[in-house]
Amino acid sequence: ATFQRVCFSCHSLNRVGDAQLGPDLNVPYSPVEYLGDxxxxxxxxxxxxxxxxxxxxxxxxxxxxxxxxxxxxxxxxLHHMAGRKVAAPAAGS
Ligand code: HEC
Known part of the structure; x- marks a missing residue:
């Protein structure tokens, strides 16, 4: 719910959501993976x-x-979702 309220207006998650201003926050990598908490x-x-x-x-x-x-x-x-990623589409799609 917090994610939807604060981040979802600009970021999709698992390619769900209409927002395209910022990058997806789970695929291919979650920021908890490459940035850390x-x-x-x-x-x-x-x-x-x-x-x-x-x-x-x-x-x-x-x-x-x-x-x-x-x-x-x-x-x-975000940690929870990092373990529940949707498959990434093929390169170029
Ligand atoms: C007003 C729109 C907006 C909101 C709200 C927003 N973001 Fe962003 N975010 C962006 C944009 C646009 C970028 C790309 C860099 C930039 O232009 O600042 C970004 C970049 C990021 C990045 C860096 C991704 C990368 O690898 O470069 C992370 C992580 C991130 N946002 C997380 C969040 C989280 C978590 C929230 C909610 C707490 C959030 N953002 C809310 C617009 C937003």
Missing amino acids: DKLARLIRDPQSLRWWPNARMSAIDRKTLSDADLKDLLAY
């Missing part, structure tokens, strides 16, 4: 703290929008 948490609070560029469109998500407890749940959810 600490860096991912940092990115959510302040995307520019991890990788800076002027055209970034992801906004920082503050504690009013996403409490620390909800952020923890969200990371747990």
